[in-house]
Every structure is written in C-alpha cells, then in structure tokens.
Amino acid sequence: MHITDILVTGEPIIYAAMVSIALVSIAILFLLTYFKKWGWLWREWLTTVDHKKIGIMYILSALAMLFRGGMDAMMMRVQLAFPDLGFLDSQHYNEIFTTHGTIMIIFMAMPFLIGLMNIIVPLQIGARDFAFPYVNALSFWSFFFGAMLFNVSFIIGGSPDAGWTSYTPLSGAAMSEGPGQNFYLMGLQLSGIGTLATGINLMVTILKMRAPGMKLFHMPIFTWSTLVTCFIIVFAFPILTVALALLTIDRIFGAQFFTLTGEGLPMMWANLFWMWGHPEVYIVILPAFGIFSEIIATFAKKRLFGYNAMVWSMIIIALLSFLVWVHHFFTMGAGAFVNSVFSVSTMLIAVPTGVKIFNWLATLYKSKIEFSVAMMWALAFIPSFILGGVTGVMLGMAAADYQFHNSYFLVAHFHYVLIAGTVFACFAGLVYWYPKMFGHKMNERIGKWAFWLFFFGFHVCFFPQYFLGLDGMPRRLFITNIVEWLPLNIISTVGAFGMGLGFAVFVFNIYYSFRNSEREETGDSWNGNGRTLEWATTTPIPYYNFATVPYVDEIDPYVRMKEEGKTTYDESKLEPIHMPSYTGAPFIMMAFLALGSFGLIFEWMIVAIAGLIGGVIMMILRSFDYDEGYHVEVDEIKRIERKARGL
Amino acid sequence: MKIKHLRSKWLGLIPLSLILFLSGCGEMTVLNPKGPVAESQYELIKYSLWFMLGIIVVVFSLFAYMIIKYREGRPGRKESDYDPNLHGNTTIEIIWTIIPLIIVAMLSFPTVTTLFDLEKAPEPEDGQEAKEPLVVHATTADWKWFFSYPEQGIETVNYLHIPTDRPIEFRLTSADAMTALWIPALGGQKYNMAGMQTKLFLQADEEGVYDGRNSNFNGEGFAAQTFKVHAESEKQFEAWAEQIQNEAPALTAEKYDELLKPGLTDKDSFSSTHLEYINHASKEGMGYVVENYRDLFKEKLHLDDIEQQETFQ
Numbered sequence: 001m002h003i004t005d006i007l008v009t010g011e012p013i014i015y016a017a018m019v020s021i022a023l024v025s026i027a028i029l030f031l032l033t034y035f036k037k038w039g040w041l042w043r044e045w046l047t048t049v050d051h052k053k054i055g056i057m058y059i060l061s062a063l064a065m066l067f068r069g070g071m072d073a074m075m076m077r078v079q080l081a082f083p084d085l086g087f088l089d090s091q092h093y094n095e096i097f098t099t100h101g102t103i104m105i106i107f108m109a110m111p112f113l114i115g116l117m118n119i120i121v122p123l124q125i126g127a128r129d130f131a132f133p134y135v136n137a138l139s140f141w142s143f144f145f146g147a148m149l150f151n152v153s154f155i156i157g158g159s160p161d162a163g164w165t166s167y168t169p170l171s172g173a174a175m176s177e178g179p180g181q182n183f184y185l186m187g188l189q190l191s192g193i194g195t196l197a198t199g200i201n202l203m204v205t206i207l208k209m210r211a212p213g214m215k216l217f218h219m220p221i222f223t224w225s226t227l228v229t230c231f232i233i234v235f236a237f238p239i240l241t242v243a244l245a246l247l248t249i250d251r252i253f254g255a256q257f258f259t260l261t262g263e264g265l266p267m268m269w270a271n272l273f274w275m276w277g278h279p280e281v282y283i284v285i286l287p288a289f290g291i292f293s294e295i296i297a298t299f300a301k302k303r304l305f306g307y308n309a310m311v312w313s314m315i316i317i318a319l320l321s322f323l324v325w326v327h328h329f330f331t332m333g334a335g336a337f338v339n340s341v342f343s344v345s346t347m348l349i350a351v352p353t354g355v356k357i358f359n360w361l362a363t364l365y366k367s368k369i370e371f372s373v374a375m376m377w378a379l380a381f382i383p384s385f386i387l388g389g390v391t392g393v394m395l396g397m398a399a400a401d402y403q404f405h406n407s408y409f410l411v412a413h414f415h416y417v418l419i420a421g422t423v424f425a426c427f428a429g430l431v432y433w434y435p436k437m438f439g440h441k442m443n444e445r446i447g448k449w450a451f452w453l454f455f456f457g458f459h460v461c462f463f464p465q466y467f468l469g470l471d472g473m474p475r476r477l478f479i480t481n482i483v484e485w486l487p488l489n490i491i492s493t494v495g496a497f498g499m500g501l502g503f504a505v506f507v508f509n510i511y512y513s514f515r516n517s518e519r520e521e522t523g524d525s526w527n528g529n530g531r532t533l534e535w536a537t538t539t540p541i542p543y544y545n546f547a548t549v550p551y552v553d554e555i556d557p558y559v560r561m562k563e564e565g566k567t568t569y570d571e572s573k574l575e576p577i578h579m580p581s582y583t584g585a586p587f588i589m590m591a592f593l594a595l596g597s598f599g600l601i602f603e604w605m606i607v608a609i610a611g612l613i614g615g616v617i618m619m620i621l622r623s624f625d626y627d628e629g630y631h632v633e634v635d636e637i638k639r640i641e642r643k644a645r646g647l
Numbered sequence: 648m649k650i651k652h653l654r655s656k657w658l659g660l661i662p663l664s665l666i667l668f669l670s671g672c673g674e675m676t677v678l679n680p681k682g683p684v685a686e687s688q689y690e691l692i693k694y695s696l697w698f699m700l701g702i703i704v705v706v707f708s709l710f711a712y713m714i715i716k717y718r719e720g721r722p723g724r725k726e727s728d729y730d731p732n733l734h735g736n737t738t739i740e741i742i743w744t745i746i747p748l749i750i751v752a753m754l755s756f757p758t759v760t761t762l763f764d765l766e767k768a769p770e771p772e773d774g775q776e777a778k779e780p781l782v783v784h785a786t787t788a789d790w791k792w793f794f795s796y797p798e799q800g801i802e803t804v805n806y807l808h809i810p811t812d813r814p815i816e817f818r819l820t821s822a823d824a825m826t827a828l829w830i831p832a833l834g835g836q837k838y839n840m841a842g843m844q845t846k847l848f849l850q851a852d853e854e855g856v857y858d859g860r861n862s863n864f865n866g867e868g869f870a871a872q873t874f875k876v877h878a879e880s881e882k883q884f885e886a887w888a889e890q891i892q893n894e895a896p897a898l899t900a901e902k903y904d905e906l907l908k909p910g911l912t913d914k915d916s917f918s919s920t921h922l923e924y925i926n927h928a929s930k931e932g933m934g935y936v937v938e939n940y941r942d943l944f945k946e947k948l949h950l951d952d953i954e955q956q957e958t959f960q
Contacts, residue, residue, distance in 0.1 A: 089949055089950055090867045090868070090869070090870060090948070090949075090950040091867050091947050091948075091949065091950070094864075094866070094867065094869075161866075162864075162866075163864050167825055167863075167864075169823065169824055169825070169841070169937070170824040170825065170864075170865055170866060174937045174941055174944060175789075175823065175824060175866065175937065175944050176866075177944065177945045178945075259934070260823065260841050260842065260933045260934040260937050261933075261934030261937055261938055262934070263842075263930055263933065266825065266840070266841070266842075267825075267840060300717070301729075301731060302729075302730075302731045302733070302734075303731065303732065303733075303734040304734065305733070305734055305735060306734070306735050306740055307734065307735070308735075309735075309740050329838070331827060331835070331836050331837045331838050332837075332838050332840070332845070333819075333837055333838060333843075333845030333846070335766070336759075336762040336763045336765070336766050339762050340758070340759040340762055340763075343755070343758050343759070343762070344751070344755045344758075344759075347751045347754060347755060348751060350747055350750075350751060351744065351747045351748055351751060354702075354743065354744075354747040355740070355743060355744055355747075357706060358740075358743040359740075361706070361709050361710060361713055362736075362739070364713035364714065364717055365713060365717065365733070366717065366727075366728060366729055366730040366733055367713075367717045367729065367731075368717065368718075368719040368729055369713075369714060369717050369718045369719055370719050371718065371719075379710075379714060382706070382710055383706070383707055383710055386702070386703060386706050386707070387703070390699035390702055390703060391699070393695070393699065393751075393754065394692065394695050394696075394699065397691060397695060397754060397758040398758060398762055399687070399688060399691055399758050399761035399762045399765055399835075400688055400691045400692050400695065400758070400761075400835075401835070402688060402765070402834065402835020402836055402837070403677050403685075403688050403692070403831065403834070403835040403836075404835075405827070405835070405836060405862070406827060406829070406836070406862040406863055406864075407862065467675060469677075470675040470676070470677045470678055471674075471675045471676050471677070471831075472676040472677065472829075472831035472832075472858060474829070474860065474862040475864070476864040476869065477869070477870050478869075478870050478950075479870050481870065481873075482858070484674070
C-alpha cells in the first residue's frame with residue numbers, strides 16, 4: 001500500500017491544513033511535557049465523571065467545531081463571491097458543504113447544548129451528578145472520538161461529498177466509492193450512540209433525581225426543555241442508528257438496501273433520514289428555547305410569563321416534530337393528498353411556537369430589562385427567529401415549496417432558524433452560565449462587540465439569500481454562473497466574514513476574561529437576580545454540588561430563599577455524600593471503538609475486528625467492576641463549605 | 648447611550664433596505680411567472696407574504712415597544728411599570744393561540760386546492776380550447792438531460808423546445824442519481840428518480856428562452872447540469888420538430904450508451920428516442936448505468952471552470 005492511497009494529496013489548501021495540524025499537535029505535546037501536565041490531564045479530565053467537567057469539555061470541543069465549520073462556510077462564501085478566482089473546484093466545494101452541514105448540526109450545535117445541559121441541569125434540580133456518571137463520560141468520549149474521526153477525513157482518505165443528507169443512491173458504494181462516505185457513516189454512528197445514551201441518562205436524572213418536593217411543574221424551564229429534548233432523542237436516534245447501519249452494510253458488505261443495482265429502495269433513505277432529521281431540528285431548538293426563557297426572566301427581573309403554556313407548547317412541538325418529515329421531500333411525487341396532510345401538520349408547528357414568542361414578549365411587559373450581553377443575544381433572537389419562522393411556514397405550503405425546494409430560499413430559512421435560534425442560544429447560555437463554570441464573568445464590553453459584529457454579519461449574510469432563492473439559485477452550487485446572482489452573493493460573503501470576526505472576538509473574550517476578569521465571590525453572579533437553584537450554589541461549585549439538598553415546592557425557589565434570607569446550606573443536616581470514582585475506562589473503551597471504526601472506514605477488517613474486541617473486553621471488564629465510589633466525610637464538606645461561604 | 652443612538656439610526660435603515668430589495672423583486676424569476684403553473688404558485692406565495700408581513704409587523708412592534716418602554720434605565724419610569732409577579736393571563740394566552748390557528752387554516756385551504764390543481768394539466772384560459780398536453784420524457788444521467796418527444800419521435804440532449812399555450816406533461820425519471828427538474832420561470836420542481844416515474848405539468852404562455860436545471864445535488868457535475876427552454880409558437884415548434892426529424896441522426900443504442908457515460912456533454916438532437924429500447928422508469932432499467940460504468944463513477948472530473956461548456960451558456 002502506498003501513502004498516497006491514504007493521505008489526501010494535490011490540494012495546496014489541504015497541505016497547509018496538514019502542516020498547521022501537525023504544528024498544533026506538536027505544540028500541544030511539547031507544552032504538556034514541558035509543564036509536566038500529562039498526569040494532570042489524565043487525572044483531572046480524561047478520567048473525570050464529574051458532569052461539570054464533562055460539560056466544559058463538550059463546550060470546548062463544540063467551539064473548536066464551530067471554528068472548523070465556520071472556516072468551511074467562509075471558504076464556500078469566497079468561492080461564490082469570486083467564481084472567477086478558481087479558489088475551489090467542484091469536488092472540493094462538495095466536500096466542504098457536506099462537512100460544514102454535518103459538523104455544524106452533529107458536532108457543534110448538539111454537543112454545545114448537551115454541554116450546557118450537562119453542567120446546568122443537575123444544578124437546577126438540586127442533584128449531585130447524573131443518574132449514570134460513568135455512562136455520561138462514555139457519551140462524551142463517543143461524541144469526541146466520532147467528531148475526531150469525521151474531522152481527520154479531509155487529510156486522511158478524503159471527505160464525504162454527498163451532502164449532509166447523504167441521499168442514496170448517490171452516497172452508495174457504486175457512485176461514491178472510497179472511504180469518504182464511510183467517514184460520514186462511522187463518525188455519525190459513533191457519536192450518535194453517545195447522544196442516545198445521554199438522552200436516556202438525562203431523562204432518568206431529571207425524572208428520578210430532583211430535589212425533594214420538586215414536582216415536574218416546579219422544574220426550571222431549561223430543565224423542562226432538556227427533558228422534552230431527551231424524549232425526542234430517545235425516539236429519533238434509533239432511526240438514525242438503523243439507517244446508518246443499513247447504509248454501512250450496503251457499502252462495505254455489499255447488501256442492497258438502498259442500491260439501484262439490486263432492486264434496493266434508494267428513496268427509503270430519504271424517509272429514514274428525515275424521520276430522524278426532522279425531530280433532530282427540534283433537538284437543537286428546544287433547549288435553545290429553554291435557555292432564552294431563563295435568560296429573559298433573569299434580566300427582565302420577572303417571573304416567566306405563562307410557564308404552563310411554555311411547557312405544553314414544547315410538548316406539542318415535540319409530538320408534531322415526528323409527524324412532518326415528509327415536508328423535506330414534497331417534490332418526490334407522493335401525490336396531492338399526502339402532501340396536503342404533511343403541509344398542514346407542518347404549518348401547525350407555527351402555533352405552539354407563536355405562543356412561545358408571545359409569552360416571551362409578555363415576560364418583558366412590566367419588567368426592568370437589563371441589557372447585559374446574555375440578554376442581548378436572547379433579545380436579538382426574537383425578531384431574527386421570526387424572520388426564519390415565517391419563511392418556514394411559507395416552505396411548509398407544499399404547492400409553493402415546489403418553487404422554494406432546494407433553493408437558496410431554503411438555505412436562508414434554515415440558517416435563520418438555526419443561527420438565530422441555536423447559535424444565539426449557545427452564545428447566550430455560555431455567557432450567562434460562564435461564571436458558574438469558570439468562576440469569573442466574560443468581559444461585557446468585548447462581549448457587546450462580538451454580539452454586534454455577529455448579529456449584523458448574520459443578517460447581511462442570510463437575508464439576501466431569500467432573494468437569491470426567489471431568483472432561481474439552487475443550493476450546493478459551486479459557481480454562480482448567472483450574472484444577476486453575483487451582487488447578492490458578494491453581500492452575503494461580506495456578512496459571513498462579519499460573523500467570522502464576531503466569533504473571533506468572542507473567543508478572544510474568553511482569553512481576555514481569563515486574564516483580566518474579577519473572580520466571583522458570590523454564587524449569584526448576575527447582581528443577585530438568579531431565580532433557580534444553580535445560582536444558590538457557591539462559585540466555584542464544590543464537586544458534590546450541594547452540601548445539603550434544599551426542599552423545593554415552587555417555581556423559581558431561589559427567589560423566595562433570598563427574600564427569606566435563607567441559603568441551601570444547613571450545617572446541622574450534613575451527612576456523608578456518596579460520589580462516583582473517576583475512571584479511565586470510558587476513554588479507553590471509546591478509543592478502541594474509534595480504532596475499530598477507522599478500520600471499517602478503510603475496510604481493513606483486521607483493525608476493525610481488533611477495535612471491536614477491545615471495546616467488548618472493556619465492556620466485560622466494566623461488568624465485573626465493583627467500585628461503588630466513595631463517601632465525602634462531613635468534616636471535609638464542612639471545611640469546603642465554610643471556606644467558600646466565608647463563614 | 649452611544650450604542651442606543653447608533654441602533655436607532657440603523658433601525659431607520661431597515662425600511663429603506665426593504666424598499667431597495669423589494670424594488671428588485673420584479674425581476675426575481677419566481678416572482679415573475681411566464682406560465683399558469685408558475686402563476687398559481689406565485690399567487691400562493693404572494694398571498695402568504697401578506698400574512699407573514701402582518702405577523703412580522705405585529706411582533707416587531709410589540710418587541711420594540713417592550714424593549715424601549717421597559718428598559719431598566721429609561722428616564723421617567725413609573726412605579727407601576729414593574730410588576731415582577733405578573734406571570735399569566737388565560738384570556739390573552741387563548742387569543743394568541745387561536746389567531747395563529749386561524750392563520751394556519753387560512754393558509755391551508757389555498758395550499759391544498761393548489762396542490763390538487765398541480766396534479767392536472769393547467770386549465771385553459773377563458774374562451775380558449777383545452778389542448779391535449781404535449782408529453783415530454785425528461786431523463787437525467789450524470790450530468791446531462793435527455794428530452795424525448797414520443798409524439799414527434801425525436802430526442803434532444805441538454806436543451807428543450809416547447810410550444811406556448813399548451814400544457815407540457817413531463818414524465819420524469821433518472822438513469823442514476825436522484826435529480827430534480829426545475830424551470831423557475833414556468834413553475835416548481837419535482838424529483839427524477841431511477842426505477843420510477845413522476846409527473847410534472849408545466850406550461851409557457853410567453854415566448855422566450857428560460858433557464859432550466861437540475862436542482863437536486865447529484866455530484867461533481869451538478870452545477871453544469873443546466874439547459875435552456877425555448878418556448879415558441881405552436882407553428883415554430885412544429886417546424887423545429889420536423890427539422891430535427893428530417894436532419895438529425897437516429898439515436899442508436901450504442902450512441903445512447905455512449906452519452907450515458909458519467910461526464911458532461913454538449914447539446915445534441917436525434918430523430919428517434921431512447922424509449923424504444925430502455926425504460927429507466929421501470930425496475931429493470933434501474934441499475935443499468937451504474938453496472939455499465941461502475942469504474943467511471945470513481946473518476947473525478949476536477950471541474951473548476953465549467954463556463955467553457957457550451958451547454959452552460
């Protein structure tokens with residue numbers, strides 16, 4: 001075998017990427033060795049089962065993926081604004097939009113939100129960790145290795161190039177030979193299993209580990225959004241798992257599920273993909289709704305308006321999300337009746353979503369709005385998301401969709417909902433909970449710069465795309481061959497770079513704040529306006545979260561506690577706390593399975609089987625693992641709490 | 648204060664930019680229909696736009712009112728402007744549930760009726776006779792279009808002639824990957840899929856040359872898979888068809904196989920159709936191209952400059 005069979009050759013941009021990856025890797029290895037941090041890395045992070053640390057690792061990985069996906073986006077925009085430059089050829093462009101879409105949804109949006117859930121949900125319900133901390137670590141490493149596997153594809157073997165929807169027969173073995181498409185299948189499969197496990201884990205955590213007295217309808221709205229999301233995950237992800245497995249079997253072992261040659265059913269892929277793919281859209285938007293609700297209530301200094309309606313609308317959205325997948329292929333000729341049914345059910349989603357929008361507006365009524373950075377992201381969401389929402393209804397009108405389908409109108413719509421919804425929420429949530437995670441705030445002044453750059457960049461980038469769509473420009477086109485399309489494309493590219501700049505400033509803010517921000521003294525960071533239990537803990541949060549778990553029998557319990565001058569800490573009630581031990585097993589197990597997946601991608605069966613055996617051995621070892629954790633003694637708790645509370 | 652001042656200046660630019668954009672809309676292909684199908688879709692889009700505009704105006708005004716009136720530092724805030732315990736009002740919540748429901752209903756009726764209309768040939772205008780639709784089989788292969796006219800016994804590659812004021816019944820299928828036929832000036836698209844057939848009715852009322860393309864991504868040559876639609880009077884169309892029938896060579900099975908090879912080809916015309924020996928719309932013709940050219944599908948075209956292609960003009 002020759003090295004050129006494995007490494008991607010012939011592209012100057014990719015050579016540059018290889019060099020920079022090598023340099024960064026060497027730099028990391030050098031720094032870890034020089035500062036003798038290997039032990040620290042292993043003990044504190046790679047073996048951790050602490051939900052807060054796992055959450056931080058999720059968010060850091062998601063930010064890295066946002067960088068990767070963003071670079072892809074800007075390369076595409078350069079190509080479309082300067083078609084004569086010959087910056088990218090068709091093949092390279094196809095690979096880039098495929099990885100952009102896949103990374104942004106699977107490896108950026110979802111992990112970012114799951115990271116926030118990891119850190120915040122146990123705190124909000126007064127729990128000490130997840131129901132299954134070991135599984136939580138397993139989930140993270142499965143996502144991490146899945147993402148890494150997917151990411152190396154552009155230097156090793158070649159990236160997938162059939163779009164993030166990966167429609168068969170195009171993505172089948174006959175028409176897309178080679179490892180590229182296998183990277184897509186295995187990368188998604190590996191991380192998807194982790195997501196499913198997280199869904200079950202969080203669901204059990206929320207249902208079984210709430211503080212005493214806390215009924216479901218006392219839960220903070222972000223926890224509610226997480227619970228509803230978990231139900232969607234648990235029902236939707238198995239469909240993806242099966243679809244990916246079937247296509248893998250097709251490609252690698254020569255079955256005929258989706259092929260043309262053996263009377264397969266290529267269109268079945270579209271059905272399976274969107275039966276998962278449509279609910280997936282709500283997996284990344286419902287937690288965002290939860291985050292916005294928390295932030296708006298906090299900085300409006302007012303209780304959320306219509307709590308029950310907010311919860312029920314999420315539940316209804318979740319149910320409807322499973323009944324509309326056909327709207328992704330109205331043009332497949334299913335007939336007028338089928339299209340009518342799915343058209344109406346699609347438009348119905350606008351009703352509960354509208355209810356939520358009006359409830360947020362009503363929360364602002366008779367409030368005292370403080371324009372902090374987190375609040376600005378949350379407020380900017382409302383008008384921006386409306387522009388995406390109404391065009392979503394237009395797309396839902398099947399007869400009109402025949403004209404919008406596969407056009408830039410669609411591209412503009414989903415970026416309007418996903419960026420104004422999910423990405424704004426990720427930034428808002430990170431800024432809002434940042435002091436809880438790291439013990440200091442992000443700088444507000446720099447944060448506002450990042451916000452305005454990103455906000456204007458976003459609208460400048462995507463608003464013109466509605467008009468490009470109406471002028472007949474299809475998506476996934478690597479060259480703007482019609483002169484009339486060029487001006488709007490150039491405007492759009494300028495906007496994309498504005499967003500890139502906003503992101504750069506945001507990341508710079510992380511570094512700047514780490515160096516310069518004041519350390520937090522109190523746990524209730526936002527001028528004492530916290531409403532839910534996560535603000536009742538000290539900052540930094542002790543590893544066991546709550547020394548004594550409070551009794552909760554209302555919404556926003558911390559508001560009352562503050563009014564009555566109480567805290568969650570009651571020294572007379574201290575008892576030893578049971579905690580899980582750190583373990584390297586999840587990391588090692590997932591490393592083995594990643595190795596096996598890598599072998600499968602290149603169809604090196606020996607490597608694949610070796611990886612699988614390694615994974616199974618780790619599972620067997622786990623089943624004989626009698627380590628039941630340890631207890632934190634009362635004296636230890638007392639010492640930690642007294643120090644943190646300045647008693 | 649400085650930032651707020653800046654923002655209000657920017658807000659003033661929003662209506663201005665809207666006017667600029669909307670003034671350009673007259674030329675947007677979809678909003679400038681050239682036939683009854685595109686027309687009915689345009690009417691539906693226009694109808695929905697009014698509702699959407701209404702929703703946007705209501706939400707934006709409420710939003711602006713809230714953030715201006717209830718900001719913390721507003722001079723002249725009254726004690727009554729703050730009520731932290733106000734957290735629900737059943738009447739108003741019912742109202743803002745019912746109004747969107749009504750809007751959805753009002754959008755659903757025209758959507759459903761249009762959907763059923765689109766499955767039939769467009770109705771003739773008042774006073775005109777209904778004409779039998781002209782049947783055109785549109786078949787795609789990587790990355791080209793075959794248009795077969797069984798009635799005329801001719802076939803074209805990568806370009807299309809149609810008569811005006813007569814419905815065209817496209818029968819769509821594909822020899823390999825999934826594609827979609829889209830002629831935005833004449834109406835919306837449908838998918839072409841191997842092993843099955845979808846029907847799409849379109850019609851041109853005005854003579855002219857329109858852009859058509861494959862709008863569903865199908866690999867490297869996707870961007871180049873375009874064609875021009877020449878809509879001309881019935882008489883001109885007949886003359887053109889006759890000329891092709893007389894002058895163009897017949898499409899032999901060998902020639903057709905040659906054309907099916909993955910890659911780009913120029914425009915071409917033939918005096919017979921491929922329908923006589925292969926039907927990609929049946930299960931039997933399904934894997935035919937993939938089987939024949941399995942090795943060619945592995946090769947890359949490395950397209951970076953497709954403007955040289957004649958089909959692309």
